[in-house]
Amino acid sequence: xxxxxxxxxxxxxxxxxxxxxxxxxxxxxxxxxxxxxxxxxxxxxxxxxxxxxxxxxxxxxxxxxxxxxxxxxxxxxxxxxxxxxxxxxxxxxxxxxxxxxxxxxxxxxxxxxxxxxxxxxxxxxxxxxxxxxxxxxxxxxxxxxxxxxxxxxxxxxxxxxxxxxxxxxxxxxxxxxxxxxxxxxxxxxxxxxxxxxxxxxxxxxxxxxxxxxxxxxxxxxxxxxxxxxxxxxxxxxxxxxxxxxxxxxxxxxxxxxxxxxxxxxxxxxxxxxxxxxxxxxxxxxxxxxxxx
Numbered sequence: 067x068x069x070x071x072x073x074x075x076x077x078x079x080x081x082x083x084x085x086x087x088x089x090x091x092x093x094x095x096x097x098x099x100x101x102x103x104x105x106x107x108x109x110x111x112x113x114x115x116x117x118x119x120x121x122x123x124x125x126x127x128x129x130x131x132x133x134x135x136x137x138x139x140x141x142x143x144x145x146x147x148x149x150x151x152x153x154x155x156x157x158x159x160x161x162x163x164x165x166x167x168x169x170x171x172x173x174x175x176x177x178x179x180x181x182x183x184x185x186x187x188x189x190x191x192x193x194x195x196x197x198x199x200x201x202x203x204x205x206x207x208x209x210x211x212x213x214x215x216x217x218x219x220x221x222x223x224x225x226x227x228x229x230x231x232x233x234x235x236x237x238x239x240x241x242x243x244x245x246x247x248x249x250x251x252x253x254x255x256x257x258x259x260x261x262x263x264x265x266x267x268x269x270x271x272x273x274x275x276x277x278x279x280x281x282x283x284x285x286x287x288x289x290x291x292x293x294x295x296x297x298x299x300x301x302x303x304x305x306x307x308x309x310x311x312x313x314x315x316x317x318x319x320x321x322x323x324x325x326x327x328x329x330x331x332x333x334x335x336x337x338x339x340x341x342x343x344x345x346x347x348x349x350x351x352x353x354x355x356x357x358x
Contacts, residue, residue: 154181176194219250223296224310231310
């Protein structure tokens with residue numbers, strides 16, 4: 067496996083040669099987004115102190131944020147001959163518009179038809195469709211949904227950010243109570259997330275106040291769950307909710323719910339409609355529709 071320090075060193079050398087400042091964002095993404103799969107024994111030496119392997123490199127979203135990681139990988143690919151593949155998980159503006167080096171790589175993939183169309187419209191490039199998937203050996207259930215007379219459990223497994231629609235889930239819970247239905251709601255309260263606009267703390271406080279003001283405290287449970295703990299949460303749930311209010315590029319939650327044999331109720335946003343077919347693989351509502 068290629069050590070992340072190798073990429074960092076390569077990036078630093080690239081910036082020094084080009085007389086460019088080292089971007090903290092790019093530095094972080096170099097460490098965070100690349101993984102390598104070893105295919106053959108050692109082939110060449112990049113630096114006197116670094117031995118690399120012929121490998122397959124997979125990079126995420128290197129068409130935006132900052133161009134340096136994509137440029138560094140292009141240079142390493144030319145020198146070392148590894149296979150380089152790129153996946154589009156978003157359709158944000160293309161910072162490599164003047165030099166979209168990823169287009170010459172060995173593969174470019176869009177995680178959904180929604181993202182594929184967005185790439186074609188925004189950057190004039192249509193990647194190969196390659197939808198995401200979940201490990202069904204990991205996401206599985208030990209019981210049937212709604213199989214007991216106990217209080218039904220709803221699960222909204224999403225980051226506490228406004229576009230994930232948690233406030234609509236709380237409003238829906240209040241409406242159900244007015245109709246005499248009092249399910250238990252689990253909200254995932256992940257602490258370490260990509261929070262570009264610094265919304266997490268403010269929105270979390272807003273949700274807690276909303277739960278209190280609507281007197282739903284006894285029905286709502288906030289759970290700090292790691293990815294490894296998510297299958298157990300799905301197993302506790304009877305119904306999974308995913309009321310995203312902004313266009314979701316793909317959405318893994320519906321697939322995780324289906325893999326765990328849990329009914330999914332989701333909003334018709336972005337790529338969600340590609341996996342949640344109303345009345346067939348789940349149930350869909352318009353974004354923000356708490357009565358649907």
